[in-house]
Amino acid sequence: MTRILAMAVALLGAMSAAHADVYRWTDAQGHVQYSDRWVPGSVLVKTEHGTQDPAATSGNETSNSDANSSSEPTEQQRLDASNAAISEQQEQNAAQQQVKNDVQKSKDADCKRFTAEYEKAIQARRLYKEKDGQRTFISDSEADAYRLDLFNKRKQACGK
Helix, strand or coil, X not given: CHHHHHHHHHHHHHHHHHCXXXXXXXXXXXXXXXXXXXXXXXXXXXXXXXXXXXXXXXXXXXXXXXXXXXXXXXXXXXXXXXXXXXXXHHHHHHHHHHHHXXXXXXXXXXXXXXXXXXXXXXXXXXXXXXXXCEEEECCHHHXXXXXXXXXXXXXXXXXX
């Protein structure tokens, strides 16, 4: 799972590095902002094929026949960029949800394991340690400490 996620992140990083369009716009506070993503009201400053003169981009609109050379992205380019951003966000959300599910499964497994061990330790009259196939019974104080340790581990794992 982590290998697939790492490869997806690397692929997305390579794709974003290959995208060389730069857009300029002025925000609400009057500051000039630059980004590689189109924002409503932004002007294309640099493309993959080289830079454009910023003064040329603020000129009059071109006709439909010159639409490909215009500094404004076409409606299809905006839709493609929007779809790519939405897809990327959905992939990130899916990855985050998968991580949450994996963490929850791990917590549930720990809770179940510590609960079973604790119940077994409570029900057992005498507890022992095994060493080299031989059982060595532990004292009552050691058994109480072991049960308390299991109780705390269960409490931490289960959140109770």
